[in-house]
Amino acid sequence: MASTESLTDDGSVRNYVDGEWREVTGSEGQDVVDPGTGETLAHVPFSTEADVDEVVAAANTAFESWRSEAVEARIQPLFRFKTLLEEHQDDLARTLSREHGKTFAEAKGELRRGIENVEVACGIPTMMQAGNLANAAPDIDESAVRRPLGTFVAITPFNFPGMIPLWFLPYCVATGNSFVLKPSERDPLVAQQLFELVDEAGFPDGVVSLVNGGADTVNTLIEHEGVAGISFVGSTPVARHVYESAAAAGKRVQAQGGAKNHVIVSDSADLAFAAEKTLSSSCACAGERCLANDVVLVHEDVYDEFADLLVEAADDYTVGYGLDEGTDMGALITPDHVDHVLNFIQTGVEEGATLLRDGRDITVEGYEDGNFLGPTVFGDVTGDMVIAREEIFGPVVGLAKVADFDEAIETLNASKFGNAASLFTERGSEARRFKHEAEAGNLAVNAGTAAPMAFFHFGGQKESFFGDLHAQGEDMIHFYTDKAIYIERWPDA
Ligand code: NAD
Numbered sequence: 412m413a414s415t416e417s418l419t420d421d422g423s424v425r426n427y428v429d430g431e432w433r434e435v436t437g438s439e440g441q442d443v444v445d446p447g448t449g450e451t452l453a454h455v456p457f458s459t460e461a462d463v464d465e466v467v468a469a470a471n472t473a474f475e476s477w478r479s480e481a482v483e484a485r486i487q488p489l490f491r492f493k494t495l496l497e498e499h500q501d502d503l504a505r506t507l508s509r510e511h512g513k514t515f516a517e518a519k520g521e522l523r524r525g526i527e528n529v530e531v532a533c534g535i536p537t538m539m540q541a542g543n544l545a546n547a548a549p550d551i552d553e554s555a556v557r558r559p560l561g562t563f564v565a566i567t568p569f570n571f572p573g574m575i576p577l578w579f580l581p582y583c584v585a586t587g588n589s590f591v592l593k594p595s596e597r598d599p600l601v602a603q604q605l606f607e608l609v610d611e612a613g614f615p616d617g618v619v620s621l622v623n624g625g626a627d628t629v630n631t632l633i634e635h636e637g638v639a640g641i642s643f644v645g646s647t648p649v650a651r652h653v654y655e656s657a658a659a660a661g662k663r664v665q666a667q668g669g670a671k672n673h674v675i676v677s678d679s680a681d682l683a684f685a686a687e688k689t690l691s692s693s694c695a696c697a698g699e700r701c702l703a704n705d706v707v708l709v710h711e712d713v714y715d716e717f718a719d720l721l722v723e724a725a726d727d728y729t730v731g732y733g734l735d736e737g738t739d740m741g742a743l744i745t746p747d748h749v750d751h752v753l754n755f756i757q758t759g760v761e762e763g764a765t766l767l768r769d770g771r772d773i774t775v776e777g778y779e780d781g782n783f784l785g786p787t788v789f790g791d792v793t794g795d796m797v798i799a800r801e802e803i804f805g806p807v808v809g810l811a812k813v814a815d816f817d818e819a820i821e822t823l824n825a826s827k828f829g830n831a832a833s834l835f836t837e838r839g840s841e842a843r844r845f846k847h848e849a850e851a852g853n854l855a856v857n858a859g860t861a862a863p864m865a866f867f868h869f870g871g872q873k874e875s876f877f878g879d880l881h882a883q884g885e886d887m888i889h890f891y892t893d894k895a896i897y898i899e900r901w902p903d904a
Contacts, residue, residue, distance in 0.1 A: 417603040423454045424599055424623050426462060427606040429469035430616030435623055436462055441596055446512035446742035447732040449780035455596045458624040460631050466622045467637040470562040470589035473617025478559045478587040482536045489581055492612040493529040496522065496605075503604050507573045508733040510598040512742035512782065513696045515734050518573065525577030527865035528883060532581030538888050539586060551900045557892035559587035560663070561639035564632045566653065568645040569595035569744055570699045570804075575882075576602060578869065579642050582887035584618055588639070591620045593632060597744055599623055633657045640664060640890070642882065647802075647828075647874050654877035665878035665890060667870060669802040670701045670830030673823040674859070675845070676717055677816065677836035678710035684857075685835035686720035689808065692833070692859030694728055694786045697743045698752075698806035701875075702831045702853065702860045706792065706799055707810050708819040714812045718790055721810070722768045725786035732778050743782045743805060752805030756787055759798040759809070765790040770806060794822055802828070816841050824850045829872030831861040852876065 413431040418424060423440075425432040440456035458466075477485070496503070504518035511518070531538075543554030565579040576592050583590040594602035606621045622628065633641055633656050640663030643653040647668035657664035674692075676685050692704040709717045733741030743749050753771060760766060770785030784806055792799050792809035799809060813819045823832055832851040836842055842856045852871040853861035863869050863883065870881025880890040 417607055418453060423456050424603055426458060426466060426623055427621035428466050443510055443598060443600060445509050446744055447778050447781040452510055453600055455599055455623050458622050458628045463622060463628060463631045463635060466591055466620045467562055467635050469617040470591055470620050471637050473615055474561055474589040477589060477615060477618050485585055485587060486533045486535055488612045488614045489529055489533050489585060492608060493526060495608040495611055496526050499608060503573060503601055505734065506604055507601040510600045511572060512733050512744060514738050514741050517696055521571055521574045525574035528577045529581045531865045531884060532585040535585035538885065541894055550902060551898055554897045555894050556897055557894055559891065560893055562589040562591060562637060563640045563891060564591045564593060564638055565642040566593045566629050567595060569597040570696065572598045573601045575644050576605065578882040580619065583891050584614065586888060586891040588891050589618050591622055593622050593624060593629060596625050634660055638662060650877055663890060665880055667882065668875050669828065670871065670875050671705050671800065671802050671826050671828040672703060672831040673826065674704045674707045674833040675819040676707060676709040677838060677841055678712045679837040680835035682713055682717050683720055686717060686724050688859030690721055690724040693808040694740050694806040697740055699744060699804050702862055704808060704833060704859060705803065707808060708813045708822055709810055711812045711814055718767060718810055722788055725768050725788055728786050730773060730783055730785050731775050740806060743784060746782055749782045749784060752784060752803055752807060755798055755803045756807060759789050762796045762798065764792050764796060764798060764809060794825060820848050827873060828875045830875035833859055833861060
């Protein structure tokens with residue numbers, strides 16, 4: 412049933428199909444819960460095969476005319492979308508903070524990084540050019556042309572529900588494809604609001620669509636013969652599954668997975684600065700970030716001093732409700748996820764790591780039903796420990812002592828993940844070695860979080876990424892287009 416509203420009267424999310432809001436027909440689903448209060452905010456019914464068929468059919472019909480629209484016409488709705496996103500940034504950030512738990516400032520920052528991608532995609536008239544050469548052979552001019560491919564799907568995780576859809580949507584439609592988003596079922600409400608703005612921005616019907624659901628909906632989309640390609644962001648086991656099944660179904664696929672990010676603290680580093688940046692990288696968004704610092708490899712000569720500074724910084728961190736003034740760190744996404752993090756902390760204790768700061772048993776006054784944990788710092792972590800190897804995805808950071816830079820690089824590179832790494836140093840020679848030797852896709856020197864701007868690609872290595880072309884920027888243009896060669900000869904009559 413079509414509507415102008417993104418939510419039904421009883422608070423269920425609708426799909427956005429062919430330029431209108433339609434009810435999901437599936438009977439299974441789950442609630443969206445405010446992680447700071449435990450209050451139910453909405454319900455997500457899971458889309459069925461019939462719902463997916465409807466979305467993909469509308470997207471493919473729209474593609475037939477959208478692909479031949481002039482490039483200038485294709486970016487006009489994106490300009491309007493950018494303006495609307497900025498006008499509604501506070502509203503979007505409030506919704507995001509409420510359903511995810513992160514602070515209002517973090518939510519606003521996340522949206523800003525998403526908007527950046529809309530801005531970059533507006534440069535498609537130059538970014539989509541593919542090169543040409545006069546007289547490539549006698550009397551022959553040769554050129555390459557980039558062409559769109561059809562309907563692409565993005566499947567996104569809970570931790571950046573406002574930004575990650577925007578790693579894909581703007582580039583997909585600017586290159587002349589149709590786009591379908593399947594947001595996380597845990598916090599889909601900011602996507603509903605993004606699509607209210609998509610509706611207002613005036614994209615032609617069917618060019619941009621939203622389908623809600625869970626794992627079955629994802630698998631239906633992957634298998635669907637009307638889908639040309641899949642972008643996935645989420646945990647490593649699901650990323651691997653999506654990569655393998657989409658490739659087996661003959662589709663383009665890029666799949667970003669989980670992380671275990673290492674930081675090296677050199678004996679030359681500004682320790683107070685390094686401690687502050689490391690702590691905020693570990694605990695921003697309650698540690699639910701693929702770029703969060705997890706393991707800190709500290710030179711043995713400065714280990715004790717750095718450990719004290721890090722614990723001090725953690726003590727200064729205020730845990731609270733995301734929308735309340737003064738909160739540095741909000742709630743974790745679900746009670747189950749809190750249990751998952753608590754299990755890791757218990758494992759760390761049993762493995763013999765030293766609990767330098769214990770963030771368990773925290774209560775936030777007025778929010779007794781919230782999913783809160785405080786910053787937790789382990790010392791004496793060694794490479795064989797589970798807490799040094801597996802992604803925890805909570806506000807937990809472990810310190811390991813290293814004898815020198817060689818040992819630090821070796822430990823970092825032993826990780827099965829390769830999403831991000833940081834180095835704090837005052838030595839150019841260490842920075843240069845780090846740049847060339849550290850096996851991670853996002854590297855930062857004297858910065859806690861290696862987050863690239865939208866005009867650069869975003870993606871990890873090893874088990875943090877399956878595919879070749881990454882999210883954001885120029886890689887997205889390559890992912891969303893095929894290149895054809897055009898050769899012409901015009902002999903005199
Ligand atoms: P998740 O893998 O549980 O879910 C991601 C998406 O996959 C959701 O839309 C969900 O509906 C779908 N999904 C879940 N299980 C599925 C299954 N069995 N089959 C098919 N689809 C399924 O991830 P999450 O918990 O929402 O997000 C956190 C994870 O995402 C962390 O591991 C984090 O490191 C990772 N992440 C990575 C990046 C990156 O750039 N590498 C960015 C953000 C988050």
